[in-house]
Amino acid sequence: MINPSGWNRARAASGNPCPSEARGGRTRRGSRLRRAGFTLFELLLVLVVLALGSALVAPRIAPLAGRRMDAALRQVHSAARHARSLAVTRGAGARLRFDAAARRWWLETETDPFGSPGVFTPPGDEWGAGAVLPKGVEFEAPPETVAFRPDGTAEDALVVFTGAGERRALEVRGYTGLSRILEEEEMDYRMANGR
Numbered sequence: 001m002i003n004p005s006g007w008n009r010a011r012a013a014s015g016n017p018c019p020s021e022a023r024g025g026r027t028r029r030g031s032r033l034r035r036a037g038f039t040l041f042e043l044l045l046v047l048v049v050l051a052l053g054s055a056l057v058a059p060r061i062a063p064l065a066g067r068r069m070d071a072a073l074r075q076v077h078s079a080a081r082h083a084r085s086l087a088v089t090r091g092a093g094a095r096l097r098f099d100a101a102a103r104r105w106w107l108e109t110e111t112d113p114f115g116s117p118g119v120f121t122p123p124g125d126e127w128g129a130g131a132v133l134p135k136g137v138e139f140e141a142p143p144e145t146v147a148f149r150p151d152g153t154a155e156d157a158l159v160v161f162t163g164a165g166e167r168r169a170l171e172v173r174g175y176t177g178l179s180r181i182l183e184e185e186e187m188d189y190r191m192a193n194g195r
Contacts, residue, residue: 106130
């Protein structure tokens with residue numbers, strides 16, 4: 001029952017009811033007031049929810065470096081096909097250049113194959129500007145250049161990309177000038193057997 005004394009009325013008016021009023025006016029012997037804070041159960045429950053959330057998110061974050069490597073590999077593969085196409089259609093050499101230290105690649109074409117053969121300059125397009133490899137992706141001892149000739153042939157080459165514990169490669173076949181992406185097992189086989 002609510003105590004009608006002046007002290008309890010003053011507490012009720014201030015917004016801080018007495019303990020018995022906070023529990024609906026009932027009191028029990030030996031009961032304690034609940035203190036502000038979190039129980040051990042509530043803390044453990046939050047930890048379990050966080051652990052489940054991180055277990056669901058972590059697999060989605062880990063393959064990002066692998067996706068970056070795949071994107072860079074596809075981009076260089078497209079550049080190799082474009083270089084071969086330029087060499088054949090223009091009747092002049094083209095080549096891909098690689099700078100492992102700067103993690104950069106670009107395309108160059110022979111400016112005047114008859115007047116000054118062997119002089120290469122980057123074309124004024126996105127291929128000539130090339131690109132820098134994404135963060136976490138690097139070349140593994142690439143050739144300095146991969147040359148494509150006007151007859152469609154090229155230099156045999158294997159350009160290896162590394163990142164996120166994976167290795168993938170771009171292979172250029174000399175007698176056809178065609179390029180393709182190799183998986184790690186096939187790349188290791190080619191490297192062991194002299195490409």
